[in-house]
Amino acid sequence: MTDQLFPLDEIVAGLTQDKNTPDRTVWEPGFFAGRQIVVAKVGPYFRCYPKPEKYVQRFYRKAYPLPIEDWELHETCVLFGGFCTVNAILQLRFQASYEFARLNMEFIPQMTALIKQSYQGLVLDILAGELRKLENGQWIAFGLEDTEKEVENIIQETLMVQDIQCRAVCKLEPLFEELEEDNVFDHRFIHQAQYMEVMRKNFEFTVKKKEELLREEELLHEIKMEQKQMQLDQFFEEADFRSQQQEQNSDSLKRQLVEWGQQKEAQFVVERALRERELKHETAIKQLEVKADSDRLSEAQEVEYTAEQKRQKIGFTHTERINEKQLAFDLQEHEKKQLRWMEADAEIQEQKITQENHFKERQLEKEIAEQELRMVAKQKLDERIQLEQLKHDSRLLDLELEAKQVEQRKRFEVTKQSDEFLQREIELLVLEKQRAELEQQVEFIKEDYNN
Template sequence: MVEYEDFYAPDEHWDAGFEAGRSIVLSRLGPYLRVYARPARYVPRFWHRVHELPVYDWTIDPEPLRLGAFCRIGARLQIRFQPTLGYARAHLEALSELDRQIRENHAALLHDLVEQEMRWMETDAGWLESGCAGTERAIEQGVHELLALRSIQSRCRCQIEAQFDTEALADAAATNPWSRHRTVYEALRRRSHAEEAELARERAEQALAEQRAKLKREEELLEIKCHEEAIRRQQLQREIERLRAELEAEETKRNAERASEARQGEEQIRHMAQLRKLEMESDLQDRYRRAAGMDEMEEHLKREIELLAMERQRLMLEDEIREVRLAKARGWVINAEKRFPLGERENDASHVFPPESSED
């Protein structure tokens, strides 16, 4: 199928001359009829009829050409056409459907043109080598000329496609040795052999390329593995060095800790010895103080005892003095009783000798 961009590509040999907005004006006033192209500054009138002449698309698929049962050659025409003013004047009765009228009147002519241009392909095998481009251009040029002679502007694109059946080709070459397609048979067979040889060569080259690619991939994988192994060895060496450094640092740390602990133990022993010495000195001093305190206490007790003895003697003296006083008082009372009467004596005695207090 023709590509879209190819269809609209400019033709190197043919200028269709399409016009946008092409129109025809029918001016009918009574028995008079005038036909002319619509001018740029057209002023419509009620007796005017305007008919557009646009650009139409037309696709034709002619009957395929068959070279026996082994080959089928199909063609497709993609035509873009626009009726001219002259064609419209010549077909005023079909102005409303010019595109349908053109298709119906020219379809058979175009089919015949395609068949005539493709007929030589039955006996000439040159197209198998050179391709169908020349035939396609010839058909396009014929379509342009055929429609131009009938006052129709056009641009045509033709595509020819051949389909082959290799099994039917072998049968046809064996059963029809005098066929008019004999030349094409032989050319197709040579072409088939060449294609098979080329395919075998391509397969061999592809197998060789795949083998080389496989070897290259294996070499690359081996190189990658060697590189990865080297990287792993380097990483392992770095890990060993790191662990060794950590062990050395740990050993150094432990030695320092042991030395520090030894120093701390020595300091602690000295400190304990010093504390023991201080405790012993303090204990001795305490014993000395207690001994001195016992002596002082003993002296104090002695003084207390002496004081108590003196106090006791004082109390005994006071008791003796009191007894003496009482004895003297009794003597006075007795003497007073003798000297004074009883009532008076009591009053006088209470005056002279007051009663003893509980404190005495």
């Protein structure tokens, strides 16, 4: 045997949790925290009685407490030729009764030490007797809970008969040692049945543990998937909220653009009216300037004409008339040209203003159209990005689900193969046991034949 502990220790220790046993009546020892006993001495006579409620200290009597004490005992039992070691931990909580104190009145100050010294051997003998019953090996399949309860009840009842109130708690911890395969199937190892039962329990516990781990992993995977789904739903809600917010922003931007266009149009109308007034004012000023120039020219010509008349009084009468007519004609032509030039200039200015207004209107319409195009393009780009993100998240979720499913299938296959391997190993152990028994019978037959 080796010193390495067998992994079945935890299995057998946990059998009490797996076994469904009916609830038993809880033992009530009847402890009393304030229990005291009075010892009175009058001459050669002693008297012992419980402490009354209205107790007064006197020189001939003294009150002694009967406390609730704790007591822990340990015991070890080796079973199956050293294959299993059971460590027993017995925790006792006891209190002496009035009757026990009365019967042991001379030891009342050392009551706790008296109980431990007097009953330790009895308690350990009861524990050892129950531990020896474990040699049959039936507890391997059903656990040690019944044995623990039996030990507790026997000790509690035994001490109760001795007028000692007690509550016992027994804990049995089995430890198995691993055997080499050669020793297991050796005919000298007489505890093969117990070893096979331990192997069977180990196999059942391993399968159950793997199933429990698989269920926990599946539950954890479901929780993760629910969290992923919640995150995805939250993402969709946020995407819808962002889309609604973008639509609201788009409507607000459109309204702002329309208001801005209306303001620009009103501004252009006002500027156009102001420009027309300026042109009319400039035209009137130019007309006045042309008229003033014409008047000055007329005055100058008149002065020149008067001077010429003075120089040429008689000889130039006919020539003077011709010149006057020519001058009047020239003045009329000059005034007509000035008017036509002013009208043409005003028309050019008006056409220029009209073209500028038309150009500004075109520019405004172009800016509004560009703003709408940019806004629509941005909205489409955001929607496409959100759609791509959603598709990407969906692909990641599908890949993760597929990977989890593959991993679960692999784990299931590994668990299945491991279970089959353990089953085959147990079958092989059974066959080896049968072979060893046959070899042992053959040896016995040979020995009988030789004798």
